[in-house]
Amino acid sequence: MVIDEIITKIEVEQDMATKARDKAIAEVQAIVASATQEGRSTLTKDEDERVKELFQIKERKAADLVGIAAKLDNAKRAKTAELEISTQSEERHPTGAETRKYDQVARVGSEERTYHRGNDRKGAQFVRDVAKQFLFRDLEAEQRLVRHMQEERVERAQYLQRAAGTGAFSGLVVPQYLTDMYAPAVANLRPFADICNHHDLPPEGMTVNISRITTASSVALQASENTGVSETDMDDTLLTENVQTAAGQQTLSRQALERGTGIEEVALGDLFKRYATTLDNTLINQATTGLAAVATTTTYTDASPTVPELYPKLLGAAAGVEAALLGQAVPSHVIMHSRRWYWMQSQVGPNWPTIQQPGIDPQAAGANNAVKYGTGSRGVLPNGMQAVVDNNVSTAGGTGTNEDAIFVVPQDECHLWEDPQAPVFIRAEQAKAASLGVLLVLYGYFAYSLRRYANGMQSITGTGLSTPAF
Template identity: 30%
Template sequence: MGERLKRLIAKRDQAARDREQLLATRKAITDLAEEEAREDLLPEEDAEFRELTAQVKAKDDELRQLDERITELSEEEQRSQQVTAGAAAVKRARARVESVTEARTYERGNGRSYLQDLARVQLRMDADGQAEERLRRHATDVQTDPEYRDLDRTDGNGGYFVPPLWLMSQFIELARAGRAYANLASSQPLPPGTDSINIPKVAAGTSTAIQTADNASVSETDMDDDFINAPVRTIAGQQDVAIQLLDQSPVSFDEVIFRDLTADHATKTDLQVISGSGSSGQVTGVRATSGIETVTYTDATPTVAKLYSKVADAVQRVHTLRYMAPTVIAMHPRRWAYLLAATDGNGRPLVVPEAGNPQNAIATLGAVAAEQVVGQMHGLPVVTDPSMPTTLGAGTNQDVIHVLRASDLLLYESGLRSRVLPEVGSSTLTVRLQVYGYLAFTAARYPKSVVEIGGTGLVAPSF
């Protein structure tokens, strides 16, 4: 339809140009007669004039017919586009409905299991193709830390998820910490096809100075550059599962496995961002980054007032050394509870709910929550994270507090991938499930963005 319309439009343009040429030729005949001051055309001129007039009329007819055909095709194409747009809208609506339906397929307690579908496809047990179709529309969001326990149907080792049918749709999840600190960092997708991310950095800058006199030398300092290296690391794990467990479990067993793996992956990512050593396949976490600022709080009789001044010192160091403001304070929940428990000489709390319009409070309580913003201190949001270390110092009972400009941290994470490997346990009807993904992290762009407060003043508090 489109090509035909284009050809008709081009043909009409050519016909219009031909008509203009005929009119110009006919006008030249009358112009010549006027120049020679003749009232009538010569016989041969008159004959040519009439012939040109007939040709112009024919071109007019041709243009009218082309206009009609172009109009018809344009209207038809417009209707076709409307129909196509309508069909696309219906298709999108149907896809949304199907997507919702497919999402419900893998909800808890309805008998559908991603893990079962994945195993059936790779074991060539999907005769009707339904499992493969569901997998095409289902995104796998699972990562894991290495764990090598085998699961079978023995009670206590997976057996509570097969008959008898008592409370089969409910289970107690293992409590795990989240990734509150990691979520503070600037998150970006990991670029494909690389095992190392290099970020250019200005190591030494230029200079300016007062010109001592006209025509005197102007300050000149060469800029030096460097780069920050963030190697790509792998988080991977596997779990061997009996085929009988996949076939006979009345619950979505993938929910049991992958919810736990995902939760543990969040914890391990958080730990890497905070305390990764930079060796043995780990990223270089914030605490291991060379050049971060430290504030030592040494005190045999620590108090909230003294800690408050140390946090103020950390805030000013980010301002002074990074030349930008810090954005957040991160601490362990026990340290925040220590602040919440503090009272003045009259037994009044020093950290009170911000809804009460407190006066002369060292901090305000924003929410009774975990692993998120719980309040404010020094005008900065306070985030609690149970992955902050609590076993530091000589007595291995000290924690730390971080005051940081979180936007200077960079965390790159890949998509999540999973595999089902039936071959390794084929002799025992065992299927190996593997999940893996990649990440890279750096806090070395601006190390002075992070100030760590630590020392004997941050021993485990008593309540």
């Protein structure tokens, strides 16, 4: 633990002891005032015992404060000594040697960030400062947050302006290194979103517009020399998609924040994961615009399904995508639940694809990339499509509410708009002060479109995709 963290913990301990002492004194005063207002010259037995108990608490906390003050003084002296050693180690003394010309000019260096991997590896100090600033109006915590936001205005000013223009409340930008650090955990819960065609979210507005060609130009054979050639004016319509907000909150007890270990980084990491899950689940399952809603369905009905029977359905869906898009995009990915992927791997038999594909061994129904969940393509099917496992795919479909769909999609036509480098924001409020609760809120904006072309997305559903038997 670094000296700054030790000092922070001692200061929190001092603050709690001070509050306990002051509360005991205030309660004694309230008891005496109540007796005076009622015209009583003495206290009741219960009141007298409570006053004695409160004075014991007051004396105990006063003694604690003496010890805490000495401990805090020693910690601050240790920090001062540490700074002196650091300063002395950086001192330079003239030796009389002639300096080169480049040593005689001033240079502008870069000062380290307020929060960085070196001093706040998992974001605990950042979240602690957010909570302390709102709980206690802690001056040092507030100064660090102000300095952090000033750094953000220099390096990522456009994101702050974007947040202020669209949100109804202000927020604090999560340091970028934390977003990068939690990215693997986030990616594990958004496999489909991660393979989408990504775009930067526009800086303003709550919708994004895509051009959809409704009337194409034309080319035809010329009837004869000097006769008119084919002409059709192109026409398009705007496909408008809404910018949506994914947000989550977590109420932490003051006891957890002030006395717990690692609470801040756990809360921050979990909020990142929930945010990612919500975004990905929206892309797949949202009514009207989600993948399950826009995909053209191929039905696979079978009481005893097998991979050799399922495979032609996959190719049929791929053929449907290609017929709808032609050269605009190709069917590139198959999205499925993990139980379907493992069921496919479990199947063996004498029937194999007739046409061998590049990179697939003969008599193989596909290849497993042997990677963990959420790290990209899990494997490749015989026709070359990449298999993506995503457990946001519902397993409660069909009349029996036990089916999971398989989706065949063209990556180039799965559009997802997010803020560059996925900045999210966090704030804290004492919304549950009466319960000693501290509220942390995380949110972000995104938009997506999977419906630029009719029949551009395909799905396979039916009883053949009910709960698999292994």
